[in-house]
Amino acid sequence: MPVALSAATPSETNARAKDKQLPDQRPPVIVLAPHPDDETFGCGGTICMLAESGVSVDVAFLTRGEQGTEAAAEQSSQESRRLAEVRSREARAACNILGVRQTLFLNGHDTRLSDEPELATAIASLLQNGGYQRVFCPWPQDSHDDHKATFRLLQRAVSTLAREQSFWLYEVWKPLPANTLVPIDGTVANKRRAMEQYPSQLSQLNYREGFLGLSAYRSLFCPGSTHAEAFWVCNRSELLALP
Numbered sequence: 001m002p003v004a005l006s007a008a009t010p011s012e013t014n015a016r017a018k019d020k021q022l023p024d025q026r027p028p029v030i031v032l033a034p035h036p037d038d039e040t041f042g043c044g045g046t047i048c049m050l051a052e053s054g055v056s057v058d059v060a061f062l063t064r065g066e067q068g069t070e071a072a073a074e075q076s077s078q079e080s081r082r083l084a085e086v087r088s089r090e091a092r093a094a095c096n097i098l099g100v101r102q103t104l105f106l107n108g109h110d111t112r113l114s115d116e117p118e119l120a121t122a123i124a125s126l127l128q129n130g131g132y133q134r135v136f137c138p139w140p141q142d143s144h145d146d147h148k149a150t151f152r153l154l155q156r157a158v159s160t161l162a163r164e165q166s167f168w169l170y171e172v173w174k175p176l177p178a179n180t181l182v183p184i185d186g187t188v189a190n191k192r193r194a195m196e197q198y199p200s201q202l203s204q205l206n207y208r209e210g211f212l213g214l215s216a217y218r219s220l221f222c223p224g225s226t227h228a229e230a231f232w233v234c235n236r237s238e239l240l241a242l243p
């Protein structure tokens, strides 16, 4: 049975009290997003809650989503470049609404992440140097090859590091077996506004109703809430063991 959990743990609440004197001492969080929009659709409400509670949240996009049209197979390289620019701009606008500190682009290739193992080195470097205590990433069974590849890249990166971090795996294309639910009633309006920053994607599918509907469904397991986001939260050894 999933456990309703606020984004702020008791230890974070204590840390927040101390942070009145030391606002920069709370460890930052990083979100790995295969494409621009995954961060918002998958965990935008939680990102916004963390940011509003004073935690610095960075988002690293593995690709710029340059193949993100329904006619991707016939896309010219000029059209791909144009779409990459559009979606990068949309990503920055969405992250701005969610209160993200920094948006990073690792410049992997959309639809080809499973062929780009070198991105694991870039992720390891981020995790090693960014001081991140919590890492958000799509879960390994999410129904998109780039999402699965992003998880494998994270797993590979973590295997090269000795750091203890917590990993919050999120869902986009396939619901996960949640062990943590975060009610996002206070930030769902901002999640919706962040979604609106992705017109290049919203014009293709009814993402608004789809992902807000998923959040509404998740709230059924959080009495008193109207929207929630679901996660599989695990530690380093559990992450490395996931098939």
Ligand SMILES: [Zn+2]
Residues within 6 Å of the ligand: 034, 035, 038, 144, 146, 147, 172
């Ligand atoms: Zn995606």
